[in-house]
Amino acid sequence: xxxxxxxxxxxxxxxxxxxxxxxxxxxxxxxxxxxxxxxxxxxxxxxxxxxxxxxxxxxxxxxxxxxxxxxxxxxxxxxxxxxxxxxxxxxxxxxxxxxxxxxxxxxxxxxxxxxxxxxxxxxxxxxxxxxxxxxxxxxxxxxxxxxxxxxxxxxxxxxxxxxxxxxxxxxxxxxxxxxxxxxxxxxxxxxxxxxxxxxxxxxxxxxxxxxxxxxxxxxxxx
Numbered sequence: 001x002x003x004x005x006x007x008x009x010x011x012x013x014x015x016x017x018x019x020x021x022x023x024x025x026x027x028x029x030x031x032x033x034x035x036x037x038x039x040x041x042x043x044x045x046x047x048x049x050x051x052x053x054x055x056x057x058x059x060x061x062x063x064x065x066x067x068x069x070x071x072x073x074x075x076x077x078x079x080x081x082x083x084x085x086x087x088x089x090x091x092x093x094x095x096x097x098x099x100x101x102x103x104x105x106x107x108x109x110x111x112x113x114x115x116x117x118x119x120x121x122x123x124x125x126x127x128x129x130x131x132x133x134x135x136x137x138x139x140x141x142x143x144x145x146x147x148x149x150x151x152x153x154x155x156x157x158x159x160x161x162x163x164x165x166x167x168x169x170x171x172x173x174x175x176x177x178x179x180x181x182x183x184x185x186x187x188x189x190x191x192x193x194x195x196x197x198x199x200x201x202x203x204x205x206x207x208x209x210x211x212x213x214x215x216x217x218x219x220x221x222x
Contacts, residue, residue, distance in 0.1 A: 004107045004217045006185075007164025008136075010157050012148075013115035013122060014050065015171040015192030017097060018129060021046050021081065022090025028060045028174055031079035035071070039062045042090075050193030052116065053079055085221050086123060088128035094191060096210030101134050103214045112161040114154050116141035116174060137161040148178030167217070169207075176201045179222075187216065 004182055014020045021044050029039035040060060048059035053171060054072070057079055061067035077181040115122055119140035137160035141147040144156045158166045168179035171192025179186035188203035200207055205220075207213055 004104070004109055004214070005165065005220055006109060006167045006217060008112055008158055008161045008166040009104055009111040009112055009217070010154065010161070010166055010168040010179075010184075012168075012170035012172070012192075013113055013125075015194075016094075016169060016175070016189055017113070017122065017131075018091050018093055018125070019092040020125075021049050021193070023086055023088065024049050024053075024056060024085060027079045027083035028056060030062055030082045030154065031057060031075045032060055034078055037061075041062070046193070047195065050195065052132055053083070064155045084121060084124075087125040091125065091129065093129065093131070094189075094210060098131075099165075100210040100213045101131075105134070105216075107214075110136045110161050110164075112137040112139070112157045112166075113133045114139045114148065114157040114168070114178070116147040118142045134162075149181055150175040151178060151182035154178050154184065158184070167220075169213070171182075173201055176203045187213070 011017050015118045024131045025042040025045040028045055033039060043211055045060060050058045054076060058072055085219060113135050117140060120139040122138060126138060137157050139153050139157040144153050146152050154168060167185040168183055169187045169189060170176060171194060176186050176188055185204050187205045187207060188198055190198050190206055190208040205215060205216055
């Protein structure tokens, strides 16, 4: 019998399972480069990541000379098309993730993903990273017509993964609020695309490396 009191451990994708900032930065730089603006170092784009491509592009344009809605809407498809062709050039799992997934599987826990990233990017990214087969369910931002913090996609994730008691791991307020709205426990990671102190998320627990996840779940009470 598993010593982990959950049937399903669900994860956000960007900033939680995978550090996608390098490929997202490359897509932003490609888009703004088409109008002659200089590229940002990836580290400078990191604070723009985590709230969707539109916000990321908007922040980059604002920081590089401003924009209007027409320019934003012209460049967004350029960014998205480039990203779709370059999903896993720089993206990689966070340290300790694969071992944690192995340990969770060894406990008989089912794994699942609920991300606000659209399926057209999520599914091929997970295949290219080589992790798709580890997850019983993958729910994207457009899978059920709404995205986190609405509870519907997290509930869909749980249902598609076979049901049972679940906990959700993420890095943003959308993740933690979405889990809370769905009535399930949650864990925040301190290494993702945070836009403020992690304490502001008011998660049930916090980890700073994936080697902390399984021990945390083994001693979970309540």
